[in-house]
Amino acid sequence: MKITDRKTEIINVAAKLFKEKGYSAVTMRDIAQAMDIKAASLYNHIKSKQEILVLIIIEIAEEFTSVIDEILASDETTIQKIERVIQLHIDITLRNSEALACLNNDWMHLTDDDLIYFIKMREDYEESFRKIIKSGIANGEIKNLNIEVIIFSTLSTLRTLYIWYGKKKTIKPEILKANMIQVLLNGIV
Amino acid sequence: MKITDRKTEIINVAAKLFKEKGYSAVTMRDIAQAMDIKAASLYNHIKSKQEILVLIIIEIAEEFTSVIDEILASDETTIQKIERVIQLHIDITLRNSEALACLNNDWMHLTDDDLIYFIKMREDYEESFRKIIKSGIANGEIKNLNIEVIIFSTLSTLRTLYIWYGKKKTIKPEILKANMIQVLLNGIV
Numbered sequence: 180m181k182i183t184d185r186k187t188e189i190i191n192v193a194a195k196l197f198k199e200k201g202y203s204a205v206t207m208r209d210i211a212q213a214m215d216i217k218a219a220s221l222y223n224h225i226k227s228k229q230e231i232l233v234l235i236i237i238e239i240a241e242e243f244t245s246v247i248d249e250i251l252a253s254d255e256t257t258i259q260k261i262e263r264v265i266q267l268h269i270d271i272t273l274r275n276s277e278a279l280a281c282l283n284n285d286w287m288h289l290t291d292d293d294l295i296y297f298i299k300m301r302e303d304y305e306e307s308f309r310k311i312i313k314s315g316i317a318n319g320e321i322k323n324l325n326i327e328v329i330i331f332s333t334l335s336t337l338r339t340l341y342i343w344y345g346k347k348k349t350i351k352p353e354i355l356k357a358n359m360i361q362v363l364l365n366g367i368v
Numbered sequence: 369m370k371i372t373d374r375k376t377e378i379i380n381v382a383a384k385l386f387k388e389k390g391y392s393a394v395t396m397r398d399i400a401q402a403m404d405i406k407a408a409s410l411y412n413h414i415k416s417k418q419e420i421l422v423l424i425i426i427e428i429a430e431e432f433t434s435v436i437d438e439i440l441a442s443d444e445t446t447i448q449k450i451e452r453v454i455q456l457h458i459d460i461t462l463r464n465s466e467a468l469a470c471l472n473n474d475w476m477h478l479t480d481d482d483l484i485y486f487i488k489m490r491e492d493y494e495e496s497f498r499k500i501i502k503s504g505i506a507n508g509e510i511k512n513l514n515i516e517v518i519i520f521s522t523l524s525t526l527r528t529l530y531i532w533y534g535k536k537k538t539i540k541p542e543i544l545k546a547n548m549i550q551v552l553l554n555g556i557v
Contacts, residue, residue, distance in 0.1 A: 321557060322550070322555075324547050324550050325539065327536055327539060328539070328547040328548060328551055329547075329556050331536075332525045332552065333556075335528045336525055339528065343524065347520075350516060350517070354514060355514075358514040358517040359521070361513050362517055363556070364557045365555040366511075366552070366553050366554040366555030367511055367518050367553060368447060
């Protein structure tokens with residue numbers, strides 16, 4: 180997707196409003212007001228609230244998809260691959276936690292093909308992560324534990340990172356990354 | 369809180385509806401309809417949707433609070449204590465995932481003293497868990513990693529268990545527990 184500067188601004192303002200008030204409660208008028216422009220000007224750039232939602236969510240979902248595909252295809256060790264997945268979630272959390280909140284809270288407001296496309300990307304992401312873990316179990320890098328428990332434990336933490344890290348900005352990103360890798364890979368005991 | 373059988377039935381039906389449609393969208397009429405009784409009879413037992421929400425959320429929050437207080441006060445090892453916290457979350461997930469969904473999705477609809485009481489219990493719960501981890505770090509049972517990262521990683525997984533386990537009922541509770549303890553305490557590598 181090619182996005183103009185003005186569109187990027189609209190997306191950022193809208194994502195913030197969606198997070199604060201919930202997608203359903205926000206109107207195009209609210210978005211225009213927050214940008215200090217007329218609602219009519221807003222419609223010059225974007226045709227609906229739905230279009231904004233699609234731009235926010237699909238862009239992030241495509242980034243997750245393309246990076247994990249690249250990680251999966253690489254010839255790194257499983258541990259290196261998982262470290263890169265952790266890095267990916269931290270990077271996007273630091274860069275765009277509002278869009279992540281929108282993806283997690285509001286994806287169900289997507290419609291038709293966008294909804295199907297999003298769900299497909301989400302399932303493919305989990306499947307790519309499953310393949311990484313599976314090959315790690317097969318080559319002995321990862322313990323032979325229930326694979327679904329491993330996937331759930333890891334992804335539940337990474338996917339909710341944006342909620343928690345928003346309140347804990349005192350932890351530096353590099354400290355966060357190093358500790359997250361330790362806790363998720365090697366445990367706390 | 370002392371709850372009659374009829375109240376328990378109302379609570380269970382309501383929790384299910386709240387999960388399906390969202391708290392705001394459910395009416396007292398919907399609850400009466402789902403129970404196949406007249407709305408007027410419903411009001412003989414319960415005075416408002418708000419009262420139902422309080423009964424659902426506060427009961428579960430009080431259970432979490434009293435069990436973790438008991439765990440914290442016990443003279444078990446830190447590892448045994450964490451295992452019991454994991455067990456607590458699995459037990460409540462198996463027994464009452466609808467109420468957990470309600471607690472997680474709808475707590476912000478509590479009002480006044482109920483909201484204050486709930487937030488206090490939630491903070492106290494985290495604080496008790498923090499004390500368990502802290503004393504484990506102090507006595508060398510737990511690795512000296514960033515304590516906030518440990519707390520977030522563990523609780524984010526345990527608190528979202530009900531979402532995931534609802535879809536993965538094929539994993540037996542004892543397998544779930546054993547694997548969860550392994551993954552959260554000893555890691556996957």
